[in-house]
Every structure is written in C-alpha cells, then in structure tokens.
Amino acid sequence: MGIFELKGVTKRFKDNLVLENLNLDIPQGSIFGILGINGSGKTTILRLLVGYYKPTKGEVLYLNKKLKKVEGKLRSEIGFTTQDSAFYPKLTVEENIKYFGALYGLPKKTIESNSDRILKLVELDHVRNRIAEQLSGGMQRRLDMACSLIHVPKVVILDEPTEDLDPLLRKDILHLIKKIAEIGTTVIITSHRLEDIEIVCDRVAILHNKSMIRSGTLDELKEEYSSSEEIHLQTKNQDYRTIVKNISQYDTYYVDGSRLVIRAKNAERILHEILHIIENTKDKLIYVDVQRPTLEEVFQSLTKDVGAQKDFLRKQ
C-alpha cells in the first residue's frame, strides 16, 4: 500500500491545465523523486498531496483514505520544505523550530527534546540562538528542513531542496536527506536536477506534458528505457568520421569536445570494430570508456518533446 496515491488527477487553474489524468503511487519508507522540467507541475503535485490544492478531477489518497477524511491526521504527519526557505527570518533558529513544534500541537517537553535532536540532525545546534536571517544559505535550507521535522513526521516533502545551492552545500543537503530517510521517514523530493535525484532516490516518477509518463526504481527505468551503452573515445588524429562510417548498428553518436560518443546496444562488439578501424587507419587511441546510461538519458528517452529537452538541458 502506497502512502500517497493519485488517481486520475487533473488540476486546472482557470484556463491553465497543469496536470491531466495523473496516476501515481508513492510507496511508504522510500525516497521518492519526482522529475520534471521547470513548470511541469511538480510543485502542484506536492501541494495536491498535502491538500493545499484540491484536484479539479480525480482523487488523492493518503494511506488509502480520501484526503478530505484524513486531513487533520495528514497535517500532523507530514513535513514540507518549500523551494524558498520558509521560516521567520527575525526569529532565532530555536524559536523557529519551537514555533512550528507548537503549531503541530506538540507538548512543551516534546518540543524541547525534539528540537535538540533535530538541531543535531541538521547540524545547527551550535547556532540555535542565532537570528535566522544571519545564517548562510545552506544553514537556512537546513533550518527549513528542521522546521518540517520537529514533529517527527511520517512523510517529509522536499520541493527542490538543492535549488540555488553551491555543489558543496548540495552535497550536504543530499546527505541530510539520506539521514532523514534512515530514521524511517518517507521522503518525497522534487527536482529538475537529475544527478541529485539519482544520488538520493530509490524510486522516481517522470513528469512530462502534464502527466506522469513513467515511474519505478532507477534500475528499472535505466534497464527499460536505456538499453544502450555509451562508448567515449578519443584518438590522436580525431578522424571520427572514418570511425562512424565504418562501424555498424549503433544508435546514435555525437562529438563532445575532442571526444566521440557513440551510443549502441552492443557496445562490446562496436568497441572491437572501432579498435580495428583505428589500427587500419594508423591512428592512436588516447582515451576509451564504456558508460552505463544516466538518469538524464532515461529522461531524454522518455521525453520526446525535443524543445522541452533542449530547455531542460540548457537549464542544466
């Protein structure tokens, strides 16, 4: 039984159709990633999950029950971290956390003990008395998460948690997400950063053209939608035209800087052919590598809309 289930959900804002006939099952205890380009409706899905938006059509189930019937229970069992750091900048770290603890209806003692634990978890216990606006970007993101975790929720929803963060801070946050999942919390995460999703998520759903086009574990998706492998090579003469001309049964190729990238289902046989060609043309192999497809490739395979792909890739 999934913790959340969306059945034929359509969401329309006046004339703007954002989601259409969406079906999604989010399993309990996993880190579930929702992938999609900017404006694809990821945040709308999250807000539908917590009852902030009502579906125009279809229904949202929480623990197999209609959301309307379990709205109170749901609100006390979820934590939500938005794209923008959502806390009061003029309050201290501890005041913010305790404030949300009170809003979740926790007793004072529980708030005290939970805030200590959460502050340690997010590594903010040393700045607990600092005014929130004085924190660094990464700390602010962690504080936002801490505010969502004070009531030890069953589900934590993270909307673009690594957005606008430098690589080091991103790494910190992803590490924190894993830590949150380790304590048994279901994590639902949205991002357009495929590499982030790939690092932390057990399962993903890909959102495109207003609907969910595929969901599953990362391995399943890679297996299913990207059976090709990539051969990355570089020769001394870089006469890649001759190589491409003489090999057979490849899917596609492109030149990435000084390297040739060939995508093919039977990489081993193609590699053998390439080596033979290089030998015949008296060229010299400088670099060669065979890589498994990335989530990005899966995404590319699934989203046929070239314009959208380009936009997506440009934003990377």
Place this chain on the structure above:
Amino acid sequence: MNRLFTLIKKNFRLIVRSKASALMIILGPLLLIMLVGAAFNTANIYGIRVGVYSEEYSPLSEAIIHELNQGDYATQKVESEQACIEGVKNGIFHVCSVFPNNLKVDLGGNIQFYVDNTKTNIVYLISETISANIGKKSQDLSFQLTKGVVDTLEDIKDTIEDREDLLDEIKSLNEEDKVLLGIVSNDLAGMTLNYEKTDIPLGTLQSQISDSNSSAGSAFNAVESKIETILEDTSKASSKRDSSLEKIQTLSQNTESSKFSIAQMQKTFDSIKRDVSGVKETGVNKIVNPITSDIKPITTQKTHINFIFPTLMIMIIMFVSMLLTSTLEIREKTSRVYFKNFITPTSTTMFTLSNYLTNLIIIGIQSTILLGAASYFFFDNIATSIPLLLPALFIIISFFLFLGILLGNIFKTEETNTITNISLGFIMIFFSSAILPIETLPTVIRSIASFNPFFISETLLNKIILFQAPLKNVLEHFLLLSGYLIGIIIITLISKKITKRGQ
C-alpha cells in the same frame, strides 16, 4: 492555548525585532496625538501680528490700537490698505485691520478685518479675540455716552422734585378758590329778590288813604312809584344774581378742571420721577448692554483639545487598528511561511485570533498611554469613566481590528490595502462630526451617517469621557457597536473561508 500563545509571542517578537516597525507602532500614535493636540490646543494664543491701516488716525482709533497692544497682539501700521492685505497674503500679518478715516464716536464707523481663511485653525480665534477687544473699546464709549444721558435725566428729576411744592401750592389755592366760590354761590342763591307789586297791599292802603286824606293820596302815589322802582331794581338784581350764579358755576367747574389737570400733572411728574429713578437704578451698564449673552459650557473642559480628544482617540484607534491588522494579515499571507503554516494542524481561525489578540494588546497599550497622558494633562475625572470606558474601548478596538483583518484578507498587496484603509477611514471621518457637524449634512446622508461606526464610537466616547454619561444613556451605542462587532467577525470568518488560498 499553547498554539495561540506561541502565535502571539511570535508576532510580538517579529514586531520588536523589526525596530522601525516597533518605533512606528508604539511611538507613531503618540506622536500623532501630541502634534494634533498641540495644533488644536486653544488655551493660549501668542504673538498674533496685526497690520493696521487708516488714512487718518483719530484718538479713538489710536485707543483701539493701544487696546490691542495691551493684549498678545503686535500691531504694525502700514502705509496702505493694499499693503496691509498683501501682508496677510504673505504671512507677515495674521490679520489686517482697516480703520475708517478719522474714526469718531459721533460719526460712527466700521472697522474692517482681513483674514486668511486658509488658516482655519486660527482665523476664527483671531477674529473672535480682536472683535472682542474692539467690542470692549466700543462698549466703553457707549458707556460714557449713555452715562451723560442718564445724568441729564437725573438733573431733570431733581428739578421736578424742586418744583413739586409750587404744584402743591397751586393745588391748595385752587381748593380754597373752590370753597370761596361755593360760599359766594350759596350767599347769592340765598338772597330773596323776587318781589311782585301784588305782594304789597297797596290797594287797601290806597282805599284807606282816599277815604281819609287827599294829601295822603299823593304821598301814596309817590310811595307807589318808589316801590315800583325798587321792584324793578330788585328784578334786575335777581337777573344779575342768576347770571352771576351761572358764572360762579362755570368758575367752579374750571377750578375742578384745574384740580384734575394739577392731579394729572402731579401724576406725570411722579411718573417722570419714577422712570428717571428706574433708569438710575438700571445702571448705565445695563442700558449699554440691555441683553447680555453668556455661553456656559456644559462640560468643565478648558481647551479645544479636551473636546476633540475622544474624536482624536477614535481616529488613532481606527487607523492604527485597521492598518496594523490588515498589514499583518497581508504580510502573513504573502510570506514564504504562509504555506508552511497552512499545512500545520493549526486552523486559520487560530491565526486570525492571534492577529486580533496581538493587535488588541498593542492598541490596548497605546490607548492606556493616551488615556494616562490625557488624565495627567487635561482630564481630571477620567477615572470615574473607566467602568464604561474600558468595555467601550474594547468593543471599538475589536471592531476596527476585525475590519482590518477583513480588508487584509480581501486585498493581496500592501499598497492596495493601505490605500483602501486610508480611503475607508477618511470616508468614515467625513461622515461624522470630526470635521464638520453631522447636522450640516443633508437629511438622507445624515441618517445614513448616523450608522457610521466611527460616528457611533465618537459619540459614545464623547458621552463617556466628556459627560460621564451613565450606562442607560449610552446603552444604544453599546448595543449597536456590539452588533457591528459580531457582524464583522462573522463576515471576516466567512471571507477567510472563501478566500482560503490554494483551492
């Protein structure tokens, strides 16, 4: 309760930590009332500059100018009427006074004042005080003139009193004449003068004489002839007596008439004496000012600030309440935290309640400071009004707080909200007695305006603070405002439900 307390605590922390907001919220209203209070404080008026012009200054006009200088006025003579008026226009003078050429009491005259009506705060005050000064001088002059008239009348009275003996003398002579005339008349009337020849027995006497002596006959004839002559004279005397009696009768009537005239004259003199005495007793002052008006205030307050204090207080409560709650509502609604707050199990009603209570505490503190200052500086007996004042303020503040929450809930941006708040506030002020008395409005608008919550609040506070009205006199206002409060709470909660974000 913990949630509510936490929310209120959070609101206060946010206000206190934003120093500019804290200063504006706490000191703003106090500063406002201090400035307005100073502007409307009419206990004293200082350094009023009066431009004076006259083609020719008479002793009287100089005396009036001197009178003005004795007060808090600084007069300055200017060379022309135009320069005097320009002086007012340019702010050199507050008032320009133009005296008639060679002003004299016997000639009379009209002193003209030119004032700048744009300075509404002081113009009436200046006009009033200067007119009072001129009036005083004019009254002195009238007093002197009238005193002269009264003194002359007093002289007349004295003369009359002096001549009153003569009148008594005439009266007594008249009485004597009348008595003498009566005596003469009686005497004359008592005289017997009606004799007839037949009454004398001449025939018998003649026959006896004829028989005895012829010479006696001739004597008889002579006697007879004499008797006839006497009888003729007696008859003539009788006629004259009758005529005299008639004349005496006329004379007597004239004497009676004179007596009546003297009595009338005596009456007239008495009346004149009485009237003149009356004038003296009335006094010159009452003649100069036969009817005086004395406007007695029904309150014991001294300056204009006292009268407008309740209105000022309501204005501050209204604007601060509406702006504070609506701004807080919009800030919360548009803040990044709104969504996060929304998805917690804390209801929106709780947030509304916390907004209301936070601001109720702030406005409550501000009102306490205002009342404290008012009590210290110009209201001695405000403490006696506290039992009614507190519930009245609670209802009034609550109403405007919920109105602010409602507006904050309807509007999406602070700018629109602020403009709406100010506009609504001014509409309420215009349709009240704050600027012009409500009685000056057309009947229909007046009857609508009488339901204006600002007007009701203002009236309620006026009655409680200025007149220490008992509950029965203000019960209607209490009930009306309570009704409004309940209504606005219901509308606010409905609007919250309708405009709940994220639907």
